[in-house]
Amino acid sequence: xxxxTQMEGPVxxxxxxxxxxxxxxxxxxxxxxxxxxxxxxxxxxxxxxxxKADDKGSNKGFEATYRKETTSFHLEKGSxxxxxxxxxxxxxxxxxxxxxxxxxxxxxxxxxx
Amino acid sequence: KAGVTxxxxxxxxxxxxxxxxxxxxISGHRSVSWYQQTPGQGLQFLFExxxxxxxxxxxxxxxxxxxxxxxxxxEMNVSTLELGDSALYLCASSLELAGIHxxxxxxxxxxxxx
Numbered sequence: 001x002x003x004x005t006q007m008e009g010p011v012x013x014x015x016x017x018x019x020x021x022x023x024x025x026x027x028x029x030x031x032x033x034x035x036x037x038x039x040x041x042x043x044x045x046x047x048x049x050x051x052k053a054d055d056k057g058s059n060k061g062f063e064a065t066y067r068k069e070t071t072s073f074h075l076e077k078g079s080x081x082x083x084x085x086x087x088x089x090x091x092x093x094x095x096x097x098x099x100x101x102x103x104x105x106x107x108x109x110x111x112x113x
Numbered sequence: 114k115a116g117v118t119x120x121x122x123x124x125x126x127x128x129x130x131x132x133x134x135x136x137x138x139i140s141g142h143r144s145v146s147w148y149q150q151t152p153g154q155g156l157q158f159l160f161e162x163x164x165x166x167x168x169x170x171x172x173x174x175x176x177x178x179x180x181x182x183x184x185x186x187x188e189m190n191v192s193t194l195e196l197g198d199s200a201l202y203l204c205a206s207s208l209e210l211a212g213i214h215x216x217x218x219x220x221x222x223x224x225x226x227x
Contacts, residue, residue: 032214043117043203044218089156098169099207099214100146103156 002027002097006090006104013080013111021075021107023064023090031094033057033066033073034101038087047075047088080111115140117206117219125225131192134222138185138206144168145187146216147179150201159202162187163209191224199226 007022025031032051036044048057053068062077073090090104118137126132138145146169147159158171162181179189185206191198201223205216 034215036218043119043220044205046215046217049215093214093216098161100158100161100169100171101148101156101205101216102158105155 002031002092002094002100002102004090004092004102004104006088007107008105010108010110013109015081015111015113016079017111019075019077019080019084019109021088021090021109023073023075023104025071025073025090025092027071027092027094027097027102029094029096031092033064034091034093035062035064035073035075036089036091036103038089038106040086044089080109082111082113085109085111117204117217119202119204119219119222121222122220123223123225125227126194127227128194128196130194131190132194132224133188133190134202134204134224136187136189136204136206136219138187138204139208139217142206142208142217143185144207144209144214145181145185146205146207147187147189148203148205149173150203150221151199156203159189194226196226198224200224 003026034049035047037047048059050057050066056065087106093099144163146161161169165181181187201221203221205218
């Protein structure tokens with residue numbers, strides 16, 4: 001079945017630091033990969049996505065590249081802000097699994113001024 | 114375009130009671146999925162409805178049920194509530210067109226069982 005493993009947190013950074021959150025996956029077929037973000041007290045927001053190997057998803061300064069050879073989809077941002085403090089979830093879906101989303105455990109990121 | 118809406122946002126119930134949560138998808142979206150989020154288990158898939166039919170189901174007991182109406186609005190029901198049902202319940206809708214299966218989430222309903 002499908003599964004996602006992401007780096008455990010919490011992660012605490014200073015403003016303007018570089019952020020990386022590792023994500024690896026196991027899936028049958030050719031999954032689509034996603035990063036979702038959850039701000040305190042809110043639901044999930046789609047941050048970025050990639051639907052095939054070597055695709056790069058990007059949004060709000062965040063980037064992630066779909067690496068089929070390493071089954072990875074690591075999230076990066078070059079210079080974080082306090083407003084990036086949130087919980088980040090890596091997820092995948094595939095046709096073979098009826099497009100149900102499988103989520104990682106989530107990584108809590110705190111950015112200090 | 115309005116996003117996914119969920120009502121109520123917060124609920125407090127006692128053990129043994131039942132509860133109904135509501136989800137209105139983005140206009141034009143025909144698929145609605147429900148997820149349970151808890152600190153211990155993370156995000157878990159409950160079920161998915163498409164065109165008023167349950168299309169997929171996760172590994173939850175029969176106390177958890179749902180339905181979808183002709184306007185794509187969905188409800189989920191939990192009967193005989195247990196303390197462990199305390200969670201954030203998230204609804205997501207999807208367009209399901211030309212291979213697009215991206216899911217958009219609502220703000221969630223926070224259920225507390227006392």
